[in-house]
Amino acid sequence: MADTIHIDGHPISPDHYINGRRVTSTETFETFCPVDQKVLGKISAGLDEHVDAAVGAAQAAFPGWAALGAAGRLPYLERFAEEIGKREEALALAEANDAGVLLSRMRHGIVPRAMLNITWFAKEALTLQDRVIETAQAIHQVRHDPAGICAIITPWNSPLMLATWKAGPALASGNTVVIKPPEWAPLTTSLLADAADAAGLPPGVFNVVQGMGATTGARLVSDPRLARISFTGSVPTAKLVASAAAANLVPCSLELGGKSPFIVLADADLDAAAATGALMYRNAGQVCLAGTRFLVHESIRDAFVEKMRAVVANLVVGDPRDPATEVGPIIHPRQVERVAGFVERAKAAGATTLWGGERHDFGPQYFQPTMFCDVSNDAEIVQQEVFGPVLVMQSFASDEEAIALANSTVYGLGGICYGEQDHAQAVADQVRTGFIWINSFTIRDLAAPFGGRGQSGVGREGGEWSFDFFCDVKDVITPKHPFKASFAHR
Numbered sequence: 001m002a003d004t005i006h007i008d009g010h011p012i013s014p015d016h017y018i019n020g021r022r023v024t025s026t027e028t029f030e031t032f033c034p035v036d037q038k039v040l041g042k043i044s045a046g047l048d049e050h051v052d053a054a055v056g057a058a059q060a061a062f063p064g065w066a067a068l069g070a071a072g073r074l075p076y077l078e079r080f081a082e083e084i085g086k087r088e089e090a091l092a093l094a095e096a097n098d099a100g101v102l103l104s105r106m107r108h109g110i111v112p113r114a115m116l117n118i119t120w121f122a123k124e125a126l127t128l129q130d131r132v133i134e135t136a137q138a139i140h141q142v143r144h145d146p147a148g149i150c151a152i153i154t155p156w157n158s159p160l161m162l163a164t165w166k167a168g169p170a171l172a173s174g175n176t177v178v179i180k181p182p183e184w185a186p187l188t189t190s191l192l193a194d195a196a197d198a199a200g201l202p203p204g205v206f207n208v209v210q211g212m213g214a215t216t217g218a219r220l221v222s223d224p225r226l227a228r229i230s231f232t233g234s235v236p237t238a239k240l241v242a243s244a245a246a247a248n249l250v251p252c253s254l255e256l257g258g259k260s261p262f263i264v265l266a267d268a269d270l271d272a273a274a275a276t277g278a279l280m281y282r283n284a285g286q287v288c289l290a291g292t293r294f295l296v297h298e299s300i301r302d303a304f305v306e307k308m309r310a311v312v313a314n315l316v317v318g319d320p321r322d323p324a325t326e327v328g329p330i331i332h333p334r335q336v337e338r339v340a341g342f343v344e345r346a347k348a349a350g351a352t353t354l355w356g357g358e359r360h361d362f363g364p365q366y367f368q369p370t371m372f373c374d375v376s377n378d379a380e381i382v383q384q385e386v387f388g389p390v391l392v393m394q395s396f397a398s399d400e401e402a403i404a405l406a407n408s409t410v411y412g413l414g415g416i417c418y419g420e421q422d423h424a425q426a427v428a429d430q431v432r433t434g435f436i437w438i439n440s441f442t443i444r445d446l447a448a449p450f451g452g453r454g455q456s457g458v459g460r461e462g463g464e465w466s467f468d469f470f471c472d473v474k475d476v477i478t479p480k481h482p483f484k485a486s487f488a489h490r
């Protein structure tokens with residue numbers, strides 16, 4: 001049994017949300033603040049019975065929710081987004097305290113995006129039944145039938161955004177959901193359940209079961225009643241999730257890590273590239289889509305290094321609840337050790353430290369914004385995702401070399417290319433990733449596809465790709481002329 005958690009006076013339930021009710025557990029785990037290691041509270045841990053009950057509730061609620069149709073679901077989901085908005089401050093404070101995300105980014109970026117994730121897909125779902133393919137022979141009406149119960153598994157680096165990014169299209173298209181939030185940052189998903197409840201979503205439509213990945217998560221993804229699994233997280237866990245999904249032939253969408261290239265061509269605006277480059281330290285580098293691998297043309301390499309060094313030197317590392325802070329903490333001591341391990345091994349392998357390279361004195365879960373160079377292309381620091389404020393720089397002599405280097409990891413999530421527009425476009429076209437920004441970063445539209453190639457993921461979410469994933473697409477065919485039954489034709 002766990003007590004209500006209070007973050008700056010905002011109450012947060014520590015319990016699961018199953019079938020429209022809070023459900024407590026005999027087992028708990030602690031969540032704490034990465035800034036000062038203060039324990040924020042005890043959280044109910046999901047036992048098998050909780051997972052089974054949540055999936056059962058989602059199953060029972062599915063026919064009624066699906067039968068409402070997109071228009072019938074719209075008012076519920078608009079109220080859901082409104083209720084998220086009413087909790088803006090609680091959500092912002094919860095994720096800043098629980099995950100170390102900047103409070104200002106939560107208020108101005110993430111909470112509005114979470115609301116949009118719900119309303120945009122709810123409205124877009126209205127158009128789903130309208131697709132018609134007309135031929136000389138027949139009219140094909142393309143239906144998007146809701147698939148059923150969807151399991152949603154989220155990571156700790158952006159739990160609110162990612163829960164809504166997945167639940168938005170799943171719910172809008174008539175599915176019911178069971179969300180398993182990350183054990184290192186569960187609080188905002190609990191507040192999301194409050195918002196769903198206040199919005200009057202029918203019991204069982206939206207469920208949250210908290211707990212450890214290896215137990216609660218594993219139980220959830222192996223449930224044969226599931227129709228879909230949408231997962232964001234690491235590659236090793238994705239393989240476990242995909243295996244469990246395969247055992248029941250459940251389609252899964254996997255959004256995973258990356259080692260995305262940040263290419264700076266010889267004709268780039270170096271001031272702009274350096275300013276954007278420093279953004280790779282956002283969320284202490286715990287951002288899947290960050291360009292963590294700098295590829296800089298040899299002719300401008302030294303000038304670029306000095307410009308970026310100057311921007312990075314002015315970054316404010318500190319408490320994410322302080323409006324002046326730009327770079328916050330690493331989520332967990334285990335992740336700090338992981339980052340430190342990458343740094344030590346890079347140094348041992350002979351990498352040169354351009355800046356940073358040490359723990360930051362702000363606190364035990366802080367690391368200096370770091371950049372390495374002088375490494376071979378097969379070095380671990382070049383090939384593996386660190387998921388911390390640690391970047392690496394290589395230089396190149398030609399576009400062909402830049403493209404070959406960009407495409408030389410197992411990943412293929414995102415990319416960034418700075419240069420004269422046509423030149424950057426030509427290079428970007430040949431980089432093997434799910435998306436790539438030209439002279440920019442993090443411009444996102446919910447209609448656009450999001451996901452990665454290679455070890456960065458399977459499938460795409462966003463816009464019609466989300467609906468294709470969360471729906472069973474069906475073709476209803478009506479002939480234009482009287483149909484003549486004949487064995488001679490197909």
Ligand SMILES: NC(=O)C1=CN([C@@H]2O[C@H](COP(=O)(O)OP(=O)(O)OC[C@H]3O[C@@H](n4cnc5c(N)ncnc54)[C@H](O)[C@@H]3O)[C@@H](O)[C@H]2O)C=CC1
Binds near residue numbers: 155214257287
């Ligand atoms: N491509 C993308 O959109 C994003 C990818 N990521 C990736 O996620 C990773 C960081 O997140 P983490 O939370 O450490 O990843 P993780 O893979 O350890 O955990 C992700 C989620 O899976 C759950 N989980 C763990 N074992 C499970 C199992 N056997 N069955 C079912 N669920 C299980 C965890 O409890 C958590 O909720 C990074 O590698 C990062 O690149 C993070 C954010 C976005």
Ligand SMILES: O=C(O)/C=C/C=C(\O)C(=O)O
Binds near residue numbers: 165286450
């Ligand atoms: O913009 C999106 O849809 C996804 C963004 C994901 C991240 O920034 C992340 O969590 O790393």
